[in-house]
Amino acid sequence: MCKSTAMSLDKNILHPDVIEFIKQHENHDIPKLILKGSPFKSISIQHIAQQIKGRQVAKTKFPQLYDCSTIIYPPKLNLEQSSSEVAANYKTQFVNTDDKVIDITGGMGVDTLAFAQKSNCVTYCEIQSKTFEYAQHNFKSHNPEIKLYLTDGIAFLKQNKTQYDLIYVDPARRNQHQKKVFRLEDSAPNVLEYLDLFQSKSNRVLIKTSPLLDLKYCLNKIVFVAEIHIVAIKNEVKEILILIDFNSAKRAPVLKAVNLESDQKSFQGQSTLLDESPKISEPKTYLYEPNAAIMKSGLFGELSTQFNLTALAKNTHLFTSNDLVDFPGRRFKIKSIVSPKKKDLKKHIPHLKANVSSRNYPLKPEQIKAKYQIQDGGDCYAFFVSDFKNQKIVLICHKI
Numbered sequence: 122m123c124k125s126t127a128m129s130l131d132k133n134i135l136h137p138d139v140i141e142f143i144k145q146h147e148n149h150d151i152p153k154l155i156l157k158g159s160p161f162k163s164i165s166i167q168h169i170a171q172q173i174k175g176r177q178v179a180k181t182k183f184p185q186l187y188d189c190s191t192i193i194y195p196p197k198l199n200l201e202q203s204s205s206e207v208a209a210n211y212k213t214q215f216v217n218t219d220d221k222v223i224d225i226t227g228g229m230g231v232d233t234l235a236f237a238q239k240s241n242c243v244t245y246c247e248i249q250s251k252t253f254e255y256a257q258h259n260f261k262s263h264n265p266e267i268k269l270y271l272t273d274g275i276a277f278l279k280q281n282k283t284q285y286d287l288i289y290v291d292p293a294r295r296n297q298h299q300k301k302v303f304r305l306e307d308s309a310p311n312v313l314e315y316l317d318l319f320q321s322k323s324n325r326v327l328i329k330t331s332p333l334l335d336l337k338y339c340l341n342k343i344v345f346v347a348e349i350h351i352v353a354i355k356n357e358v359k360e361i362l363i364l365i366d367f368n369s370a371k372r373a374p375v376l377k378a379v380n381l382e383s384d385q386k387s388f389q390g391q392s393t394l395l396d397e398s399p400k401i402s403e404p405k406t407y408l409y410e411p412n413a414a415i416m417k418s419g420l421f422g423e424l425s426t427q428f429n430l431t432a433l434a435k436n437t438h439l440f441t442s443n444d445l446v447d448f449p450g451r452r453f454k455i456k457s458i459v460s461p462k463k464k465d466l467k468k469h470i471p472h473l474k475a476n477v478s479s480r481n482y483p484l485k486p487e488q489i490k491a492k493y494q495i496q497d498g499g500d501c502y503a504f505f506v507s508d509f510k511n512q513k514i515v516l517i518c519h520k521i
Contacts, residue, residue, distance in 0.1 A: 130193055130254045133163040134172055140190055143172050171196060182206065183231060191262045195255040199229045204291070204329065207381050208352055208359055209235035212289075215327055215364065216240045220286035225274025226310070230256040232289060232329075237264040244285075246274035275310050278322050288319055291329040303331035305342060313342060319365070320345075326365040332358040336376065336419065339363060340392055346374040349392070353380045353414035361417075378414035378449070385449040388415050390423035397422030401509040402431035402441065408453040408504065408518055409440040410478075415449060434509045437481040445521070453502055453518035461505060461515050466493055469517045475501040482506055482513065 133139065139161055146154060151170050159166035175194020179187040182205045186192045194200065204212075209232045216222050220240045224233045227247035233256075237243040245260075245267050247253040253271045260267050270277055274290070292308035294301055305313050305328075312319075312328055319326045325347075330339070339361075340346055347366035352359055377389040399421045409430060411421075416438065425432060428448060430440035445452070459465040467473060474496040477486045482505045489505055490497060504516040 130251070130258060131164060131168055132193070132258075133161075134168055134193055135191060136161075136163070139164055139169070143169060143176065147173055147176050149173070175200060185263075186231075186259070189262050192259050193255060195229055195252060199252060199255070202294075203229040203231045204235075204360065205354065206231060206235075207354055210238075211350075211352060211379070211381060212236070212327065212362065213239040215325070216287055221283065222287045222289065223274070223278070223283075223285050224289045224291075225278060226289075226291045226293070227256060227269075227274075228252060228291065230260060232291065233267060234260070234263055236289065237267050241266070244268045244270065246270045246272055246277050248273045275315060275318070278318055281322075283322075285323040286325065288323045288326045289329075290326065294331055301331075303333040305330065305334075305339070316343070316345075316365075320367045324367050328363040328365070330361045330363060332361060332417070334361050336361075336392075336417075337395065340374060345369060346392075347372065348375045348377060351376070351378045351414040351417045353378070353412060353417075355382050356380055356413045358413050358417050376418050376420060378412070378418045378420075380412045380414050380449065383412070385412055386447075388418070388420070388424065388427070388449050390418075390420040390427075394423045395419050398435055399425030399430070399432040399440070401434060403508065404433060404455055404458055404514075404516060405431070405441040405443045406455060407442050407445050407521075408455050408516060409442070409446075409448045409450055410453070411438065411440070411450040432509075434481055434507055434511075437506050437508075439480055439504065439506060452521040453516075454521055455516050455518050457517045459515050459517060461493075461513050463493055466495070466503075466515065469515075470495065470501055470503060471499070472496070474499040475503040475517075477503050477505065479505040480507075 151173055155166050155170050159169060172194055174197055178200045185206055213235050216236055216239050218241060221242045222236045222240045223244040225246045227233055227245040233245045250271060257269055290312060292310055294308050345365045345367050346363060347369040348364040350362040374392040375389055376392055377387055379387045428446050430442050433439050457469050459469050477489050477495055479486050500519060502518045502520055508514055
């Protein structure tokens with residue numbers, strides 16, 4: 122849900138000449154463009170700049186919207202807080218064709234549009250009138266069958282007698298000072314306060330939360346968690362989805378880590394395995410670095426078990442094996458194992474040029490490169506790590 126002090130929607134922005142101007146200046150510097158003023162009497166340069174910024178973001182984040190010339194983009198904050206099209210489409214797995222779905226914190230509506238591609242009965246609620254106005258206009262270009270209500274979604278649920286198959290909520294994660302928050306009780310609405318209301322209206326609730334959410338904290342706060350999905354896009358965790366199923370209290374929640382827009386398979390394990398430690402060994406032939414979603418999941422013991430790998434140390438979170446396996450992350454072949462001494466590094470890193478990483482090591486990569494005068498890049502990968510004996514070693518590798 123996005124709170125905004127947006128300019129009111131001005132449909133003069135859809136005049137063909139204005140649209141053409143926006144497209145022609147899509148890649149221009151926006152501040153410089155604003156200084157020149159608007160070439161049109163009917164529309165301000167601020168509105169034009171907002172649309173140019175919207176198209177710049179939409180080109181990669183919302184490609185379907187980008188391809189539609191009648192879309193009017195909301196302010197920058199709404200664009201930032203909205204799910205990407207890829208992440209929104211991922212959520213469609215939680216609904217079926219005949220499901221009644223309600224998005225009680227509609228915002229820009231990208232998630233709502235995705236649900237409407239799968240379900241025939243989708244309701245959108247948004248409390249901010251200006252945000253609602255943008256969504257109301259944009260939905261007409263994509264799915265006019267969505268039911269829209271300018272209202273507080275929580276109040277709507279209280280007053281409405283409809284039973285839903287899924288309630289979707291994306292709480293606002295900024296406080297009154299516009300600072301980012303990530304705990305459930307600091308977000309608005311505070312979903313922890315309304316679990317009884319949700320249960321009276323649906324068996325299932327899907328909550329989008331911050332990538333910074335502590336998973337153990339979440340599991341302790343909500344009894345009815347069925348699944349937690351850690352959603353990364355191109356190896357960057359973008360959101361965490363909590364699926365509540367009020368009929369699943371006796372089942373151990375499943376944690377699922379996905380890395381979208383990659384060729385890596387998803388990984389999952391039960392939350393009861395969060396405290397399970399991986400088997401430990403010295404480095405073998407191959408080295409594995411889990412993707413960002415798996416790193417967030419914390420299921421390192423289960424990862425070790427499922428792929429028959431051992432970890433270099435409990436807190437290093439790099440894995441190794443003698444036989445190469447298909448793995449959801451980066452894979453390397455270890456060429457040599459050396460001490461972190463300059464003479465050894467010079468001998469094993471050609472021209473002292475490498476991609477440097479550090480895990481469970483006292484220095485960060487930038488500090489390491491400065492200390493040993495290592496240039497960034499090339500085909501060599503140098504992992505500065507602590508092994509299970511707490512000895513500092515460097516793994517010189519090439520990527521597979």
